Amino acid sequence: MVRLGQEHIGEQNRRFVVILDDDSEVEAVLYRGDTLCISSQVGCAVGCPFCASGANGLARPLAFEELTGQVEAVRQAGHAVRRVTVSGVGEPLHNAAAVEEFLEWCRDGGIRRSLTTSGGPTERLVHFMVQAPHNGLTISVHAGTEETHRRLVPHGPTLDALFGAVGEAYPQLGTRRRKKTALAYLMIAGDNDTDAELDAFAARVAPFPLAVHLYAFNPVPTSTCRPVTRGRYEEAYERLTGHGLRVRMSSQARIEANGGCGTLVALGKRRPG
Ligand code: SF4
Numbered sequence: 001m002v003r004l005g006q007e008h009i010g011e012q013n014r015r016f017v018v019i020l021d022d023d024s025e026v027e028a029v030l031y032r033g034d035t036l037c038i039s040s041q042v043g044c045a046v047g048c049p050f051c052a053s054g055a056n057g058l059a060r061p062l063a064f065e066e067l068t069g070q071v072e073a074v075r076q077a078g079h080a081v082r083r084v085t086v087s088g089v090g091e092p093l094h095n096a097a098a099v100e101e102f103l104e105w106c107r108d109g110g111i112r113r114s115l116t117t118s119g120g121p122t123e124r125l126v127h128f129m130v131q132a133p134h135n136g137l138t139i140s141v142h143a144g145t146e147e148t149h150r151r152l153v154p155h156g157p158t159l160d161a162l163f164g165a166v167g168e169a170y171p172q173l174g175t176r177r178r179k180k181t182a183l184a185y186l187m188i189a190g191d192n193d194t195d196a197e198l199d200a201f202a203a204r205v206a207p208f209p210l211a212v213h214l215y216a217f218n219p220v221p222t223s224t225c226r227p228v229t230r231g232r233y234e235e236a237y238e239r240l241t242g243h244g245l246r247v248r249m250s251s252q253a254r255i256e257a258n259g260g261c262g263t264l265v266a267l268g269k270r271r272p273g
Pocket residue numbers: 044045046047048051052053054088089090091118262
C-alpha cells in the first residue's frame with residue numbers, strides 16, 4: 001500500500017519520498033536515526049505561506065493503513081523507529097479519526113508518538129489535548145495578533161478561538177499532560193518578528209504556562225518568506241523568556257535543509273503522460 005521512493009540523506013536526517021497506491025506522493029523524515037516524522041494528508045488545506053506542504057492545496061487525507069504503512073516501510077528499509085511525530089505534510093486534525101487510531105496503534109506497539117497542529121477545528125483540538133493517546137502535542141500559533149495569524153495560518157481557527165480551546169482544555173490537563181503540550185512560534189523576517197507581535201503572543205500565553213517552541217524558518221522554493229538573522233532569533237528568545245515564558249529553540253535536525261519543519265512536499269496523483 002505504501003512504498004518508499006527516492007531517499008535524500010542529510011547530515012542528521014533521512015528524507016523519504018512515500019509513494020501511495022494511487023501514485024500520490026508525500027514525504028517522511030527520519031530524524032537522528034530513530035524518530036520518524038510522517039505525513040497525514042496529501043497536501044494541506046490550511047495554506048500557511050511559509051510551508052511547502054500546502055503549496056498545492058489539499059488532494060486527500062491518508063487512510064489509517066497509509067499512516068502505519070509509513071512506519072512499516074521505513075522499518076523494512078532497516079531503520080529503527082522508536083518515536084513517531086505526525087508533523088509532516090497535512091493538518092492532523094483535518095484527518096482526526098485516522099490520526100487518533102494511528103496514535104492508538106503506536107501506543108499499543110510501544111512507539112512514543114506526538115503531533116503538530118494548527119489547531120482547527122477547535123473542538124477536535126480540545127479532544128486531542130485532553131484525551132488522545134499522545135506523548136506530545138504542539139500547537140502552531142506563530143502570531144500574537146489576529147491580523148498576523150490570519151496571514152500566516154490563513155485557514156486555521158482565529159487566535160481567539162485557538163486560545164479559547166486552550167483555555168477550555170488546560171484546566172482538564174494533569175501535570176504530565178501540561179508538560180507534553182507546547183505552543184510553537186515560527187519566526188519570519190519582516191512579518192511576525194516585531195517586539196509588539198512577540199509581546200502580544202506572550203500576553204496570550206501568560207494564563208497557560210505551557211512550553212513555547214521558538215522555531216527558525218527553513219526557506220523553501222514555494223515561499224517568499226525569509227528567515228530572521230541569528231541575532232534577531234536570539235533577541236526574540238530573550239524577549240519571550242523575559243516575559244516569563246519557558247522557551248526552547250530549534251534543534252539542528254529541525255533546521256537542516258533536508259527535511260526541516262515546513263519543507264516536506266506533497267504531490268497529488270500523477271497524471272498519465
Ligand atoms: S504548516 Fe502545517 S498546517 Fe500549515 S500548510 Fe504546512 S502542513 Fe498545513
